[in-house]
Amino acid sequence: MVFNRPVRDALPAHRRSFAPEWQLKADILEKRARRAKEVQIEHYNRTAHPLQPFGIGDHVIVQHPVSKCWETTAIVVEIGPNRDYIVKTPAGRLFRRNRRMLRKRVPVMPGNPPAGPSIQPAPTPPEENPPGSNETERELHQTIRQDDQHARLNVQRDTLNN
The missing domain is CATH 1.20.5 (Single alpha-helices involved in coiled-coils or other helix-helix interfaces)
Known part of the structure; x- marks a missing residue:
């Protein structure tokens, strides 16, 4: 100006x-x-x-927010306004989750084969420790952890000596 x-x-x-x-x-x-x-x-x-909406009573699997694993099963008990759902786990806990954190699950009843093509499990190799042996899986993992700790200590000791 x-x-x-x-x-x-x-x-x-x-x-x-x-x-x-x-x-x-x-x-x-x-x-x-x-x-x-x-x-x-x-x-x-x-x-x-677009994801298909769930209805009340649908069986779902819930994604864990930190580990991102699909492990917790639940049932939809309430539908929120913005694609959010309140689900109830078998333990009785209630969670509010977005639709992206839920997947449809078809519950399998005992005695009823699952619907769809039958999948044959792969043959399993023979087990080193048959069921009922003295060493359980927990003891095996504990032994492996102890061996790892001993190996780390040996490496540290060798490093300090050099």
């Missing part, structure tokens, strides 16, 4: 009040931003798909 220079502050100004070269550069940047957003939408939509 003063000395025919544009003001550099946060005052609102119309686009036409800027110099023509600035208007041209602003148009180019807007086109680039619009195209980048379109590419991002295309990339996202390649693999995105």
